[in-house]
Amino acid sequence: MSQVELVRVTNLKKYFPVRTGFFARVTNFVKAIDGVSLNILKGETLGLVGESGCGKTTLGKTIIRLIKPTGGEIVFDGHNITNLNSREMRRLRREMQIIFQDPYSSLNPRMRVEDIVGEGLVIHGIVPKKDIREEVKRLLSTVGIREDALFRYPHEFSGGQRQRIAIARALAVRPRFVVCDEPVSALDVSVQAQIINLLLALQEEFNLTYLFISHDLRVIRHISNRVAVMYLGKIVELAEVEELFKNPLHPYTKALLSSVPVPDPSVRKKRIVLPGDIPSPVSPPSGCRFHTRCPIAVERCRREEPALRYVSSHHAVSCHLV
Amino acid sequence: MSLGTYKGDYHGYWSGVWREFKKDKLAVVALCFILVLVGVAIFDDLLAGSNPIVLRWNGKIYFPAIFEYREFYAVDFKELAENLKEGDFAVFPPIRYSPTEYDLLSVLSPPSREHLFGTDDRGRDVLSRMIHGTKVSLSIGFVSVGIALLIGIFMGGIAGYYGGIVDFIISRIFEVMITFPVFFLILTILAFRDPSIYNIMIVIGATGWTGIARLVRGEFLKLREYSFVEAAIALGGGDLRVMIKHILPNALAPVLVAATFGVAGAILVESALSFLGFGVPPPNPSWGELLSQSQRYVDFAWWLVLFPGMAIFMTVTAFNLVGEGFRNAMDPKLKSR
Amino acid sequence: MRNILEIKDLRVSFFSNQGWVEVVSGVSISVPERSTVGIVGESGCGKTVTALSVMRLIPEPPGKIEGGEIVFNGMDLLKLSDRQMRAIRGNRISMIFQEPISSLNPVFTVGEQIGEAIRTHNRVSRKEERERVIELLRLVKIPEPEKRLNSYPHELSGGMCQRVMIAMALSCNPELLIADEPTTALDVTIQAGILELLNELKETMGMSILLITHDLGIVAEIADEVYVMYAGKMVEHALTVELFNNPRHPYTVGLMESIPGLHDTRKKLRAIPGMVPSPLNFPKGCRFQDRCSMVIDKCKVLEPPVVEFDNGHFSLCFRAEEVGQGN
Numbered sequence: 001m002s003q004v005e006l007v008r009v010t011n012l013k014k015y016f017p018v019r020t021g022f023f024a025r026v027t028n029f030v031k032a033i034d035g036v037s038l039n040i041l042k043g044e045t046l047g048l049v050g051e052s053g054c055g056k057t058t059l060g061k062t063i064i065r066l067i068k069p070t071g072g073e074i075v076f077d078g079h080n081i082t083n084l085n086s087r088e089m090r091r092l093r094r095e096m097q098i099i100f101q102d103p104y105s106s107l108n109p110r111m112r113v114e115d116i117v118g119e120g121l122v123i124h125g126i127v128p129k130k131d132i133r134e135e136v137k138r139l140l141s142t143v144g145i146r147e148d149a150l151f152r153y154p155h156e157f158s159g160g161q162r163q164r165i166a167i168a169r170a171l172a173v174r175p176r177f178v179v180c181d182e183p184v185s186a187l188d189v190s191v192q193a194q195i196i197n198l199l200l201a202l203q204e205e206f207n208l209t210y211l212f213i214s215h216d217l218r219v220i221r222h223i224s225n226r227v228a229v230m231y232l233g234k235i236v237e238l239a240e241v242e243e244l245f246k247n248p249l250h251p252y253t254k255a256l257l258s259s260v261p262v263p264d265p266s267v268r269k270k271r272i273v274l275p276g277d278i279p280s281p282v283s284p285p286s287g288c289r290f291h292t293r294c295p296i297a298v299e300r301c302r303r304e305e306p307a308l309r310y311v312s313s314h315h316a317v318s319c320h321l322v
Numbered sequence: 323m324s325l326g327t328y329k330g331d332y333h334g335y336w337s338g339v340w341r342e343f344k345k346d347k348l349a350v351v352a353l354c355f356i357l358v359l360v361g362v363a364i365f366d367d368l369l370a371g372s373n374p375i376v377l378r379w380n381g382k383i384y385f386p387a388i389f390e391y392r393e394f395y396a397v398d399f400k401e402l403a404e405n406l407k408e409g410d411f412a413v414f415p416p417i418r419y420s421p422t423e424y425d426l427l428s429v430l431s432p433p434s435r436e437h438l439f440g441t442d443d444r445g446r447d448v449l450s451r452m453i454h455g456t457k458v459s460l461s462i463g464f465v466s467v468g469i470a471l472l473i474g475i476f477m478g479g480i481a482g483y484y485g486g487i488v489d490f491i492i493s494r495i496f497e498v499m500i501t502f503p504v505f506f507l508i509l510t511i512l513a514f515r516d517p518s519i520y521n522i523m524i525v526i527g528a529t530g531w532t533g534i535a536r537l538v539r540g541e542f543l544k545l546r547e548y549s550f551v552e553a554a555i556a557l558g559g560g561d562l563r564v565m566i567k568h569i570l571p572n573a574l575a576p577v578l579v580a581a582t583f584g585v586a587g588a589i590l591v592e593s594a595l596s597f598l599g600f601g602v603p604p605p606n607p608s609w610g611e612l613l614s615q616s617q618r619y620v621d622f623a624w625w626l627v628l629f630p631g632m633a634i635f636m637t638v639t640a641f642n643l644v645g646e647g648f649r650n651a652m653d654p655k656l657k658s659r
Numbered sequence: 660m661r662n663i664l665e666i667k668d669l670r671v672s673f674f675s676n677q678g679w680v681e682v683v684s685g686v687s688i689s690v691p692e693r694s695t696v697g698i699v700g701e702s703g704c705g706k707t708v709t710a711l712s713v714m715r716l717i718p719e720p721p722g723k724i725e726g727g728e729i730v731f732n733g734m735d736l737l738k739l740s741d742r743q744m745r746a747i748r749g750n751r752i753s754m755i756f757q758e759p760i761s762s763l764n765p766v767f768t769v770g771e772q773i774g775e776a777i778r779t780h781n782r783v784s785r786k787e788e789r790e791r792v793i794e795l796l797r798l799v800k801i802p803e804p805e806k807r808l809n810s811y812p813h814e815l816s817g818g819m820c821q822r823v824m825i826a827m828a829l830s831c832n833p834e835l836l837i838a839d840e841p842t843t844a845l846d847v848t849i850q851a852g853i854l855e856l857l858n859e860l861k862e863t864m865g866m867s868i869l870l871i872t873h874d875l876g877i878v879a880e881i882a883d884e885v886y887v888m889y890a891g892k893m894v895e896h897a898l899t900v901e902l903f904n905n906p907r908h909p910y911t912v913g914l915m916e917s918i919p920g921l922h923d924t925r926k927k928l929r930a931i932p933g934m935v936p937s938p939l940n941f942p943k944g945c946r947f948q949d950r951c952s953m954v955i956d957k958c959k960v961l962e963p964p965v966v967e968f969d970n971g972h973f974s975l976c977f978r979a980e981e982v983g984q985g986n
Contacts, residue, residue, distance in 0.1 A: 107550055110572055161934075
């Protein structure tokens, strides 16, 4: 892993309009991402963790411009891609791919595996037409699928196998950056481990950079080099993986870590149970967004929004009280 | 890594649907009936007509039922067949009357050996007119639904795919269209234009697309959110590719079911138009036109009511049964029962 | 300790388009009074079917309980009439499910739904009913119960809905609560609260919990003893501490090693290869043979025996003695 930046995101925002009435007037906004800045280094895995509705999936899709940002800047490999039009963007799609959570809806049920995996090859003309079948076979064997899968349809495979096929499809265009959006969350534990191993091996082999999105801290801990913790559209803490798990600073991160069930009955610990629910991203709380559930909030947290600041060279946190 | 076991041996989606469809015996019978009707519509000239199918005349072979020959211009084949030379022959269709052939000596005669389904008020053979009417009815059904499908898929597709302002405008168009009672709209339009068979097809098609468009829009809106569609965009696929290769094939099943019902509806509309006298212009035969004649003679000419009425009823029912069968075959919730 | 529930040699089959398939093959489970028993396994191992069998909620057809006994407080539930079973279901045995939001009826308020659960088994006045509902909501720690009473399910979050489901399940003071993946659909911080609540309720209400989950972490947190299921078979049973310290079945060992984030990070996990066999073609002999790292010839022909250790720890494996020793 180098120290060279592949992706830099500055003050990224995505507001989804809420429309109501006959004329579909915009009456409000869901602030899915509200001012996120981070960088992803070449060859690393940046883990992005948060609970449902925190905007982590939206962030992943916005970085690769599957969703158009409302504001801010995305720089990919030195080029500002924030405002590229769809034609320019299509050419760049080769470089960045995505693997989705649900292996059942991520493969077109009416297409055969050969056409699913080969589609990127056709779109970008990566190999000559006559070599496509060979290339697809090669890709399938890379992800551990037998080549007699070529003429089969997705419904004939199990969840884990479908996820492998989805990975082969993403790899086909030889990307440099892959957003993994909860790729193992829908899988059984034993299959989950197989896919994690596969993703790690592929990263090594093809020099991939991952943005790994998950709600599962155990998976995040295993696969990431650095971890960003997201709450209600904002990054609240960003640190190297061991640092974050050993020395969490933000009260939300602490609560999150203490909530993870540990498969060891001898360490039944006292959890930090957060009161209440995640507030609506339509009208997030004033000041620090976490103050409504924070066990240590003070008056200042209600008024003033904390900025993400570095407390050491590899550890950034956004909290007044740290 | 082994591939493990596969669930069953069926491959594509449509072969699975077909397998389910076959379990519904009534729908299969209805489908066979429709296929027979299509056969009748295609081969109507060979089934009913006054021209022989094959004719050997002066040692040469002719097919007057299919082709026109200058030699036989204004020739009465019945007379010709009676005076054939040695070695020549003529094979006539099973029904030896053309749908437009008058026989003023046997006007409104009931079914007999001569005229199996009787004759109408000008002495034309009802069975022959019904056979040729099949072609008119079916082609109006299919072509108008085809037009409705083209417009509906296009409008619904772009509304559902692009959403936003495009969707807003198209949706308002649907709503405006739906407020008109379609049948009266058709009547009004046909009052201004001449009611040729083509105009009827276009009018029925152009007024019947809203249902299909709304269905397609809904499907596109739903499928647009599926990960495989996003994956295709992420691969760099253009809008057209995504819509045609990824969304449309998955949206098609319910649309085709609706189209099947649409054919039945179009046949009914055409019959109703002809019944009211706005339909296919004479002397073209059509089921509705036969039925409209019966209005005047309903007290005794029961054959003019029964046969065309049955034809319309059975055809519409058959299309509805087939549509129903396919809908059940495609719906996984009903499948498990 | 007395067992409140004893499942003995339960067999359940389902009819598929390829004939009858046995999805639960001879499962025996005992739930002692006032304790939490976990059933762990991956999807399709038969854990949910086992739970539904206890509630007699297996849809027939296509399902069928082929054999075995389910003894609850001395009576065999499988021999009861539907009417007798209805008097037990929701009253003495309750169940909560994975999807709290879809388990609630969207057109009634939560107060009405909990109230209905109370009325089904008790004669109460309107006022008593309301008081009992508020008491239950307070019990499951829903803030401002007097107000929440009138909320509709969609106005509540997933975690709150699960609390409402628990309140409904507790409405008749059940002796046994079956929780089928109660936190799988919830976020970790919410999950932590629900698990803590279940643990507390077990103590305060003196009931037993049969917890079904795929997550060994959850089992470690709240279960007193564990049953591990694989492909319709019970493969290991032990007290929780014993199971984690001293697993005696290769599948249990594999499951533990598959959990990421515990050992060295960014290293290859020791995943179990392959996938769960389909009930349509379970292999002859041990059902785990194709994926087992310790497989021997015997496993491919003979059903493995039940090997017993101390404290009721048993394992369904020929090499149970060696498991966890050489690894």
